[in-house]
Amino acid sequence: MSQPEIIELRLYVAGQTVKSLAAFANLKRICETHLAGQYRIEVIDLLKTPALAAGDQILAVPTLVRRLPEPIKKIIGDLSNEERVLVGLDVQPARP
Amino acid sequence: MLAAMHKKNSPPAPPGLRKSPTGIAGLDEITGGGLPAGRPTLVCGSAGCGKTMLAMEFLVRGATQFGEPGVFMMFEESAADLTANARSLGFDLDRLVKQKKIALDHVRIERSEIEETGEYDLEGLFIRLGHAIDLIGAKRVVLDTVEALFAGLPNHGILRAELRRLFGWLKDRGMTAIITGEKGEGNAITRYGLEEYVADCVITLDHRVHEQISTRRLRVLKYRGSMHGTNEYPFLIGERGFSVLPITSLRLDHAAPTERLSTGIARLDEMLGGHGVFRGSSVLVSGTPGTGKSSLGAAFAEAACRRGERVLLFPYEESSAQVVRNMGSIGLDLAPWLKKGLLQIHASRPTLQGLEQHLLAIHDTVKAFRPAVVVIDPISNLSLERSEAEVAPTLMRLIDFFKQQQITTLFTSLTTGGSGTGTPEDSQGGVSSLMDTWLLLRNVESNGERNRLIFVLKSRGMAHSNQMREFVLSDAGIDLVDVYLGADGVLTGNARVAHGAHEQASAELRQRDHERNLLRIASRQKAIEAQIAALQAQAKAEEAEATFTISQDRWQESNARQIDAAMAQRRSGGTTDPKTKARR
Numbered sequence: 001m002s003q004p005e006i007i008e009l010r011l012y013v014a015g016q017t018v019k020s021l022a023a024f025a026n027l028k029r030i031c032e033t034h035l036a037g038q039y040r041i042e043v044i045d046l047l048k049t050p051a052l053a054a055g056d057q058i059l060a061v062p063t064l065v066r067r068l069p070e071p072i073k074k075i076i077g078d079l080s081n082e083e084r085v086l087v088g089l090d091v092q093p094a095r096p
Numbered sequence: 097m098l099a100a101m102h103k104k105n106s107p108p109a110p111p112g113l114r115k116s117p118t119g120i121a122g123l124d125e126i127t128g129g130g131l132p133a134g135r136p137t138l139v140c141g142s143a144g145c146g147k148t149m150l151a152m153e154f155l156v157r158g159a160t161q162f163g164e165p166g167v168f169m170m171f172e173e174s175a176a177d178l179t180a181n182a183r184s185l186g187f188d189l190d191r192l193v194k195q196k197k198i199a200l201d202h203v204r205i206e207r208s209e210i211e212e213t214g215e216y217d218l219e220g221l222f223i224r225l226g227h228a229i230d231l232i233g234a235k236r237v238v239l240d241t242v243e244a245l246f247a248g249l250p251n252h253g254i255l256r257a258e259l260r261r262l263f264g265w266l267k268d269r270g271m272t273a274i275i276t277g278e279k280g281e282g283n284a285i286t287r288y289g290l291e292e293y294v295a296d297c298v299i300t301l302d303h304r305v306h307e308q309i310s311t312r313r314l315r316v317l318k319y320r321g322s323m324h325g326t327n328e329y330p331f332l333i334g335e336r337g338f339s340v341l342p343i344t345s346l347r348l349d350h351a352a353p354t355e356r357l358s359t360g361i362a363r364l365d366e367m368l369g370g371h372g373v374f375r376g377s378s379v380l381v382s383g384t385p386g387t388g389k390s391s392l393g394a395a396f397a398e399a400a401c402r403r404g405e406r407v408l409l410f411p412y413e414e415s416s417a418q419v420v421r422n423m424g425s426i427g428l429d430l431a432p433w434l435k436k437g438l439l440q441i442h443a444s445r446p447t448l449q450g451l452e453q454h455l456l457a458i459h460d461t462v463k464a465f466r467p468a469v470v471v472i473d474p475i476s477n478l479s480l481e482r483s484e485a486e487v488a489p490t491l492m493r494l495i496d497f498f499k500q501q502q503i504t505t506l507f508t509s510l511t512t513g514g515s516g517t518g519t520p521e522d523s524q525g526g527v528s529s530l531m532d533t534w535l536l537l538r539n540v541e542s543n544g545e546r547n548r549l550i551f552v553l554k555s556r557g558m559a560h561s562n563q564m565r566e567f568v569l570s571d572a573g574i575d576l577v578d579v580y581l582g583a584d585g586v587l588t589g590n591a592r593v594a595h596g597a598h599e600q601a602s603a604e605l606r607q608r609d610h611e612r613n614l615l616r617i618a619s620r621q622k623a624i625e626a627q628i629a630a631l632q633a634q635a636k637a638e639e640a641e642a643t644f645t646i647s648q649d650r651w652q653e654s655n656a657r658q659i660d661a662a663m664a665q666r667r668s669g670g671t672t673d674p675k676t677k678a679r680r
Contacts, residue, residue: 014219023214046220050227057204058220060249076249077214088211 007039007089008068012053014046014061019078023062026079034086034094066090113322116164116236116272119157120150122340126316126325131297136263136273138294140286141301146312146333147276148173149185150301151238153338154274156187158236159197164272166236167199167228171244175200185337199228205248212250218258222265229269237266237273243288252288263293285317296320302328311452314340330452330490339456341493350376350499352557357469357504360399361392363565363576364535364550369558373533375468376502377556378495380475380528382509383537388548388567388574389508390414392535393471394423394430395574396506401433405468408461409441412477416441427573440465446477455494462501470498475507475527488527495530507531532556537567540588547588550576566592 011027013020024043031039046053046061056065056072066073066089075088086093115129124130131137131154139147148170155166170178178200179189192198201224228234242259249255266273275294277286285291291298298317303310314331316324331340356371359379365372373379379396381389390411397407411419419441420430433439442461446454462470475491498505507527528534533555539546548567552560565576566588580587580595587595 012220014223019215019217026214046223050223053220053224053227054201058224059203059205059218059245060216060221061219061223062216063220072209073211074209075211075213077212077216080214084211084213088213 005038005069007035007066009039010042010044010056010065010067012044012046012056012058012061012063012065020062022078022080027064030079030082030085034091117162118154119161120153120338120340122329122331126329126340127319128323131272133272134267134270135296136266136275136294137297137299138275138277138291139299139301140277140279142279142303145301145303147301148240149333150338151240151274151276152178152182152187153185155198155236155238156182156192159192164235165197165232166238167201167225167234168238168240169201169203169225170240171203172241175202186335196232199232199234201228205245207248210248216254222262229271235272237271239273239275241276241278243277243286243290246288260293332452332456334456341452341455341490351502353502358399360395361574361576367552367561367565368533368555369560373504374557375504376499377504377532378498378530379506379533379535380509380531381506381535381537382511384511384539387537387539388569389537390473391423391426391569391574393473393506393508394419394428397439397469397471398428398430400469401438404438406465407439407469407471408465408467409439410458410472411441411443412446412474414443416443425571426569427571451490455490458494459497462503467503470503470505472505473508474510476510491527492530543591545589549588
C-alpha cells in the first residue's frame with residue numbers, strides 16, 4: 001500500500017435530528033473501521049451557518065462531502081449502507 | 097425546526113385576493129392585478145418559451161418598482177448566464193445584487209457526483225433559500241425549473257414529499273413565488289406533475305412556429321379565487337422585457353372627437369361628407385396591387401404634415417428613400433417634412449419578425465414620437481401567412497391602441513381581387529369591421545388600359561358619397577374625376593376623355609341641325625305667306641271680275657229694257673232717242 005492520503009470529509013446536517021445523529025454515528029463507525037488514522041471529519045450544522053450551504057451545493061441533509069482528495073464526492077442520506085458509503089468515498093474496504 | 101426558526105417572520109398572507117403586481121406589461125391586466133400575493137404560481141412551458149424571462153422580470157420589477165426584493169434560485173442556468181440574459185432585456189442584475197435587492201443562488205446538482213444511502217430530506221435547500229430570503233428581506237421568490245432536481249436525485253418519493261413541503265413553506269413565509277416547470281408529454285402541464293402541488297395559479301407559455309414565423313403565447317390556465325382572462329394572449333420578449341398583448345381586457349371607451357381631418361385630396365374630402373375623416377378614426381384603403389393605395393396614404397401623411405402634425409409612416413414594402421422618391425413622382429414632396437422632423441418613416445420587412453414583434457415596435461415608436469397620424473402600408477403584409485382568426489385580435493388591439501391615443505390612422509390593405517375567388521371587398525386580416533372608414537380602390541380594365549376607381553364603401557358617422565370616382569395619379573398629384581355613366585357603363589381614362597369629346601361633337605352637330613330646321617321652317621312660312629297673298633289677290637281679282645259682270649249684266653238688262661221701251665214707243669209713234677236712254 002502506498003502512502004495513505006488523508007481523506008477530508010465534511011458532514012452537513014441541519015440540527016440534531018435523528019437522521020443527522022444516525023449519519024454521524026454511521027460515518028464515525030465506517031471511518032474507524034476502514035480509514036483509521038487517514039481521515040478528518042468536520043460537521044457543519046447549517047442551522048448555525050446557513051451561508052455555507054451554497055458553497056458545497058448542499059440540498060439534501062445529511063450530506064457527506066469528500067473534499068479531498070479530488071474530485072469532490074457527495075453522499076446523501078444517513079449513511080446506513082456501509083458498502084455504498086465506501087463506494088461513494090472511493091475507499092477500498094479494509095480486510096479485517 | 098425551520099418553523100421555529102422563522103416564526104418571527106410575517107404571518108401567511110390572508111386568504112382572499114391580495115395580488116402582487118408583476119409590472120409586466122399586459123400580464124397584470126389579464127390577471128386583474130398580478131399574481132396571487134404570498135402564494136406560489138406555476139409558470140410552465142416547453143424549452144425556450146420564455147419562462148425564465150418572465151420569472152426574472154417579475155423579480156426585477158418587484159425589486160425596482162414595488163419595493164419587494166426577491167430571490168432567484170436557479171437549477172439549470174448559472175448566475176453568470178442569467179445575468180447575461182437579463183442584460184439583453186435591459187436589466188442590470190449585478191447592480192441589483194450589489195444593492196441587495198436581488199439574491200441569486202445557483203443550485204447545481206450532478207447526478208454523477210452523488211451517491212445516495214439511507215434517509216435524507218431537502219432541508220439544505222430550505223436553509224439556503226431561507227438564508228437568501230433573510231439576507232435581503234425578500235418578498236418574492238423564483239425557483240427556475242425545480243424539476244431539474246428530478247434528474248439529480250434518484251429518490252423521487254422523497255423529492256415529491258419535499259417539494260410539497262417547500263411550496264407549503266413558501267406560502268407560510270408569505271412569499272409570492274414563481275415556480276417554473278417544463279411542459280410534459282401530451283396533455284401534461286408539467287413533466288413531473290408539479291401542478292399537483294402548486295394549485296393556486298398556473299400560467300402556461302407556448303412558442304409556436306407557423307409558416308416560419310414564430311409567435312409566443314401566454315395563457316392563465318388557472319387562478320384560484322380570482323377572475324382572469326382565459327384566452328391565449330400573444331406575448332413578446334423585446335428590448336424592454338416581457339410584454340403580453342391582452343385584447344379582451346381593453347374596453348371600448350375611447351373618446352369620439354368631432355374634429356375632421358382632410359385626407360389631402362380635396363375631392364375625396366368632398367366624398368366623405370365634405371370634410372374628410374374624423375380625428376382619431378381609422379381608415380382602411382384596400383385594393384389590388386397598383387391601385388394607388390400607397391399614394392393615397394402618402395397624400396394623407398403629407399396633408400397632416402402641412403397642418404403641422406407629426407406623422408409616422410410604416411412602409412412594409414419600400415425603403416424610406418424609395419417612398420420619398422416614388423411619392424415625389426406624383427408631386428408629394430415628403431423630404432422637407434422628414435428634415436423638419438414632422439415625418440418619420442420606419443421601413444422594415446414584414447417577415448423580419450412576427451406580427452406581435454412588429455406591433456411592439458409600432459407601440460414603442462408611437463410612444464416615443466407621439467404622432468397625430470399613423471400610416472401603415474400595408475397592414476395585410478403584417479398578417480402574411482397567418483390565418484385571419486389569429487391576426488384579427490392582434491390588429492384589433494393595435495387599432496384600439498391608436499384610438500385610445502386619439503391617433504388618426506390609415507391602413508392600406510392589399511387584396512388579391514381578380515384571382516377569381518375573392519371579391520375586391522375582401523380585405524385581409526378581417527379588419528374592415530374595425531375600421532371607421534373604408535375606401536376601396538379598384539382597377540378597371542377596358543379599351544386596352546387600366547384605370548383606377550375609388551369608392552367609399554363605408555364611413556361611420558357621416559353622409560358619404562355612394563358614387564365612384566376615377567382616381568387619377570399624375571405628376572401634379574392625386575385627383576378624383578367624375579366618371580362618365582352612359583349606356584356603355586362606367587367610362588374611365590381615355591375612354592372617358594374620348595367619350596367627352598364625342599359628346600361635345602355631337603352636341604355641336606345637334607345645335608347646327610336645329611338652326612337648319614329653324615331656317616327651313618322660316619322659309620316655308622314665308623312661302624306660305626306668299627301663297628296666301630297670291631290667293632288673296634286672286635280672290636280680289638275674281639271679286640272685281642264678278643262685280644264687273646254683274647254690272648254689265650244689269651246694264652245690258654236695263655239697256656234691253658230701254659230698247660224694248662223705245663221700240664214700243666216708236667211703234668206707237670214716240671220719238672224718243674234710243675241712244676240717250678241706253679246710257680242712263
